[in-house]
Amino acid sequence: MSLVIENVNYVYMSGGPYETHALHDISLTIEDGEFVGLIGHTGSGKSTLVQHLNGLLKPTSGRILVDGLDLSDKATDKRAIRRKVGLVFQYPENQLFEETVEKDIAFGPKNLGLDAAEIDRRVREAMRRVAIDYDAIHDRSVFELSGGQMRRVAIAGVLAMEPQVLVLDEPCAGLDPRGREEILGLIRALHRESGATIVMVSHSMDDVASLAGRVIVMNHGRVAMDGTPREVFARGEELRAIGLDVPQAVELAERLRERGLDIPQGVYQMEELRAAIAAAVGKGKRHA
């Protein structure tokens, strides 16, 4: 199921003194099964863009096509789109409200009018995917959980809708390193197992480098770069110029090159860097 963003502009508070042109002529196609990392500094338009993908925001001009259906077309079934494209907001746990974990995760499927057995299956499956033990946790209050668990319950609520496209807006924001690793691990597993298309907003270059097959960089409401992580992270100077970091491995590779070690261009993951260092050191020894 493809997502097509066609010449989209978005203006907040149009005509008023606080008018903000948040998106400028964005055109992108996201193919079925891709894992896209969407990066950019604060205010670059990431959240505004992803809220267009399930019709939550409507473009001021331009169009969004989901599976060939134009979201601005009156004939398009908006509920069907929301079912296909699941959006996990930033700090999604703030929107938990039911008495128990189970009821919260079941809220969406219930609204779809599914029968009790199907709702139960979906709740259990969603909890399995976010690694929360059903028997231990299902009847607990969400407010008794740790921050990381609340985040995972909130993600499970979206997964229970069984979307074909999962959009996550800064899913690791505010978590400690362990919580971050858990969330990244479950997103990776979900992509591998279900083949769902994933769009992950992040400002961590390392998270994006370790997961995404494609990186889209936003700057001031425009797409500044779009390519494989190798292509994008090779443009370290430009990334820094727009206020972004590069992954740790890229930075280390640059420093090692400055010191005369023969590290190939384009290295961006730690594993690769380790191998490149071993190769470079090996070569150095042979030459000596």
Ligand code: ADP
């Ligand atoms: P990001 O997610 O990359 O931080 P946003 O999409 O939130 O960026 O913001 C893009 C621009 O739109 C910023 O200038 C921001 O101040 C503005 N903006 C975001 N949300 C609103 C809103 N609800 N009302 C008015 N302006 C907004």
Ligand code: MG
């Ligand atoms: Mg944002």
